[in-house]
Amino acid sequence: MTNSKHTNGGVSLPLNQILSGDCIEVMDALPENSVDLIFADPPYNLQLKGELHRPDNSKVDAVDDHWDQFDSFKVYDDFSRDWLRAARRILKPNGAIWVIGSYHNIFRVGACLQDAGYWIMNDVIWRKSNPMPNFRGMRLTNAHETMIWATKDEKSKPTFNYEALKALNDGVQMRSDWVLPICNGHERLKDAEGNKAHPTQKPESLLHRVLVGSTNVGDVVLDPFFGTGTTGAVAKKLGRNFIGIEREEAYREVAARRIKDTRKFDNESLQVSTSKRAAPRVPFGQLVERGMLNPGEKLYALNGRHTAKVRADGTLIGNDCKGSIHQVGAALEGAPSCNGWTYWGFRKEGKTMPIDLLREQIRAEMGA
Amino acid sequence: MTNSKHTNGGVSLPLNQILSGDCIEVMDALPENSVDLIFADPPYNLQLKGELHRPDNSKVDAVDDHWDQFDSFKVYDDFSRDWLRAARRILKPNGAIWVIGSYHNIFRVGACLQDAGYWIMNDVIWRKSNPMPNFRGMRLTNAHETMIWATKDEKSKPTFNYEALKALNDGVQMRSDWVLPICNGHERLKDAEGNKAHPTQKPESLLHRVLVGSTNVGDVVLDPFFGTGTTGAVAKKLGRNFIGIEREEAYREVAARRIKDTRKFDNESLQVSTSKRAAPRVPFGQLVERGMLNPGEKLYALNGRHTAKVRADGTLIGNDCKGSIHQVGAALEGAPSCNGWTYWGFRKEGKTMPIDLLREQIRAEMGA
DNA sequence: CACAACGGTGAATCAGGAG
DNA sequence: TCTCCTGATTCACCGTTGT
Numbered sequence: 001m002t003n004s005k006h007t008n009g010g011v012s013l014p015l016n017q018i019l020s021g022d023c024i025e026v027m028d029a030l031p032e033n034s035v036d037l038i039f040a041d042p043p044y045n046l047q048l049k050g051e052l053h054r055p056d057n058s059k060v061d062a063v064d065d066h067w068d069q070f071d072s073f074k075v076y077d078d079f080s081r082d083w084l085r086a087a088r089r090i091l092k093p094n095g096a097i098w099v100i101g102s103y104h105n106i107f108r109v110g111a112c113l114q115d116a117g118y119w120i121m122n123d124v125i126w127r128k129s130n131p132m133p134n135f136r137g138m139r140l141t142n143a144h145e146t147m148i149w150a151t152k153d154e155k156s157k158p159t160f161n162y163e164a165l166k167a168l169n170d171g172v173q174m175r176s177d178w179v180l181p182i183c184n185g186h187e188r189l190k191d192a193e194g195n196k197a198h199p200t201q202k203p204e205s206l207l208h209r210v211l212v213g214s215t216n217v218g219d220v221v222l223d224p225f226f227g228t229g230t231t232g233a234v235a236k237k238l239g240r241n242f243i244g245i246e247r248e249e250a251y252r253e254v255a256a257r258r259i260k261d262t263r264k265f266d267n268e269s270l271q272v273s274t275s276k277r278a279a280p281r282v283p284f285g286q287l288v289e290r291g292m293l294n295p296g297e298k299l300y301a302l303n304g305r306h307t308a309k310v311r312a313d314g315t316l317i318g319n320d321c322k323g324s325i326h327q328v329g330a331a332l333e334g335a336p337s338c339n340g341w342t343y344w345g346f347r348k349e350g351k352t353m354p355i356d357l358l359r360e361q362i363r364a365e366m367g368a
Numbered sequence: 369m370t371n372s373k374h375t376n377g378g379v380s381l382p383l384n385q386i387l388s389g390d391c392i393e394v395m396d397a398l399p400e401n402s403v404d405l406i407f408a409d410p411p412y413n414l415q416l417k418g419e420l421h422r423p424d425n426s427k428v429d430a431v432d433d434h435w436d437q438f439d440s441f442k443v444y445d446d447f448s449r450d451w452l453r454a455a456r457r458i459l460k461p462n463g464a465i466w467v468i469g470s471y472h473n474i475f476r477v478g479a480c481l482q483d484a485g486y487w488i489m490n491d492v493i494w495r496k497s498n499p500m501p502n503f504r505g506m507r508l509t510n511a512h513e514t515m516i517w518a519t520k521d522e523k524s525k526p527t528f529n530y531e532a533l534k535a536l537n538d539g540v541q542m543r544s545d546w547v548l549p550i551c552n553g554h555e556r557l558k559d560a561e562g563n564k565a566h567p568t569q570k571p572e573s574l575l576h577r578v579l580v581g582s583t584n585v586g587d588v589v590l591d592p593f594f595g596t597g598t599t600g601a602v603a604k605k606l607g608r609n610f611i612g613i614e615r616e617e618a619y620r621e622v623a624a625r626r627i628k629d630t631r632k633f634d635n636e637s638l639q640v641s642t643s644k645r646a647a648p649r650v651p652f653g654q655l656v657e658r659g660m661l662n663p664g665e666k667l668y669a670l671n672g673r674h675t676a677k678v679r680a681d682g683t684l685i686g687n688d689c690k691g692s693i694h695q696v697g698a699a700l701e702g703a704p705s706c707n708g709w710t711y712w713g714f715r716k717e718g719k720t721m722p723i724d725l726l727r728e729q730i731r732a733e734m735g736a
Numbered sequence: 737c738a739c740a741a742c743g744g745t746g747a748a749t750c751a752g753g754a755g
Numbered sequence: 756t757c758t759c760c761t762g763a764t765t766c767a768c769c770g771t772t773g774t
Contacts, residue, residue, distance in 0.1 A: 073482060103491040103516070107478025114441060114475065120749075122508045123471035125493050127545050129734045134541060137530045140490045143543035146514070148471070157752085162505045162764095164681035168653030171692055172766070173502060175511035177495050177545070179648075181658065181733060205657040212680055237663075238680060265680060269663035272681035275505065276763060277751085283761095326761060335425045339762045415749045422745090423764045431747050470747060496746090501765040504750035509766080513747075550746060553769055568747050741773075746766105754760080 018244040023224035027086035036219035038097040080112040096158040100147045118150040125177040164272035165213045180205045198228040207234035229255025233262045285314025299344040306332040386612040391592035395454035404587035406465040411436045412473045431567045448480040464526040468515045486518040493545040533581045565622045566596040575602035597623025601630045653682025667712040674700040
């Protein structure tokens with residue numbers, strides 16, 4: 001793991017380190033367009049308790065008899081706007097952010113996020129399998145937290161490892177609700193007296209899914225509210241680089257020790273399933289050039305409804321139409337579009353086989 | 369059921385009627401402090417762009433109605449502020465509101481709600497058991513919607529039928545995530561041509577739970593975006609009074625007919641049936657996310673004939689094959705299929721134990 | 737009559753590259 | 756920036772038709 005500076009477009013990043021200080025100031029000192037992903041678990045409580053500062057860095061005296069809800073929302077919104085702005089500047093154009101919160105703050109953070117120009121991809125519900133019950137029976141058990149996954153702007157193309165997430169979910173598309181247990185047991189960090197080291201330590205399973213789904217090996221993941229370093233620990237395990245920012249020295253120390261004791265998984269295990277989109281493009285004409293199909297040969301729609309004839313240039317000629325395998329398939333079906341690779345078949349020894357088999361054969365040779 | 373005016377503190381209410389017009393104007397004409405509960409399903413401002421087709425080329429019938437179009441976030445926020453203010457005025461001091469939305473609008477609505485002085489009790493996740501998938505594989509399946517339950521102000525003591533909800537949930541405290549199917553089948557209202565009468569009809573089961581949990585028999589429930597009248601129909605069944613407000617005549621007509629055909633449950637049966645829960649599905653990937661198995665760890669076929677290695681996305685890599693626990697097991701055995709849960713084991717303290725034990729462990733936690 | 741096969745559909749910010 | 760083309764992509768459930 002790189003611990004020194006890392007060159008990124010001519011600028012260097014402090015990789016795999018925990019930076020000390022106010023996250024807004026620290027982020028403002030980092031180069032713009034340099035980070036792949038941000039994971040943020042900002043303070044939830046609106047009663048501030050001296051942990052928040054106004055934009056001018058003056059401290060908010062929240063423990064005050066004249067405490068006022070409206071003022072408090074405004075201060076929290078200002079704070080959210082500021083750190084979201086700083087975060088957005090350092091994100092790469094195709095970068096993304098995850099923010100987690102509860103009903104106390106998530107609506108405000110979400111609105112600030114949209115106002116700042118971020119583009120929401122999904123909101124994701126972490127459904128806790130073992131939440132704390134509501135002891136007084138005055139409300140519903142607060143059994144979930146909300147995460148927002150957003151890109152830097154509307155045009156961003158974020159990393160999304162669709163097939164890997166699908167694999168994590170037994171082969172069906174990952175949904176926007178994730179059932180995972182809260183952090184306790186051995187994973188929960190304690191101090192010498194046995195008190196929990198941090199009040200809101202997130203489970204590694206949650207970060208595992210976030211990082212597998214929206215980063216690749218070697219990416220840079222920044223966490224502006226690092227706490228006890230769950231983001232850093234999971235990033236290290238998964239072969240991602242992290243940058244942590246944390247104001248409290250006690251948390252930094254716990255996080256540093258934790259990450260030092262964390263081991264990276266071996267490279268082979270970090271390979272994940274990929275989608276067909278990543279496979280090299282094979283033009284249909286190549287099947288003809290290579291003699292896998294011959295000009296004049298007949299293709300059969302796999303649904304049995306149509307046939308077409310192969311021409312020397314890799315186009316097809318069907319009933320009153322000609323063009324690519326896709327165009328002819330679409331025309332014959334009267335459909336807006338058609339994937340010719342999965343639509344057409346060829347005859348071999350009396351059986352009809354999809355032409356996609358031939359493409360896979362070529363791809364296998366290319367990969368070899 | 370009362371259809372005439374209803375005396376409430378010397379003022380009268382138009383009970384069990386569907387009022388025509390803009391909801392803000394209509395609410396402003398109602399007496400203040402007169403309504404027990406408001407359920408609101410405002411436009412989501414979906415901002416859809418082009419057309420969307422399923423993989424089979426059929427077209428998705430999207431929400432493109434004029435009432436869901438807003439020019440900007442600011443226009444939407446102004447709208448939200450206005451109707452939330454009007455709604456708050458007519459609420460009784462201990463009254464409450466439920467608002468439902470998706471990530472497109474819920475953060476803005478939630479922030480407006482807090483700014484207007486409402487006090488959030490819970491946010492509640494409606495987890496759809498049968499959501500529409502993400503057809504292009506570009507995001508997570510949008511499998512939930514968010515509801516906010518809030519009181520008129522911080523000091524309100526809202527109706528909360530804790531025991532009734534607990535009973536609805538097999539005797540354990542109701543959580544903030546509700547698993548319910550979307551509205552389809554016979555419940556879905558259609559016009560003469562078989563088209564859906566309203567693009568976003570909510571399931572009665574959702575309203576049932578809201579009204580059982582936060583109103584009493586005889587209470588007044590107002591819905592400012594009445595649509596096809598799900599709120600009114602469920603209120604009538606449950607012996608609550610409703611007031612509906614709807615701008616579109618077509619929706620009012622459908623709702624009126626629907627409610628006319630709805631019968632109130634007899635008082636005894638206002639208790640409800642509970643749904644049996646099947647054993648929850650646990651994806652193998654969750655064992656990896658949760659650290660019960662680590663990427664790179666070896667699995668052993670319980671018959672002793674093969675081994676394979678775990679990857680970060682919950683797939684296995686065996687001798688010349690990779691895929692799910694089931695696929696790799698089948699490939700190595702040369703079998704058409706294989707139950708990976710009972711085929712594979714992991715080593716612990718020198719002993720090989722079936723991975724199914726880990727799944728059972730997770731299920732035990734979930735059930736608790 | 738039972739069961740299988742098939743078709744339809746749901747609040748969706750749903751592609752990416754070459755020219 | 757815009758147009759055109761290739762070709763990747765779906766889950767649970769309900770209702771109807773067919774065996």
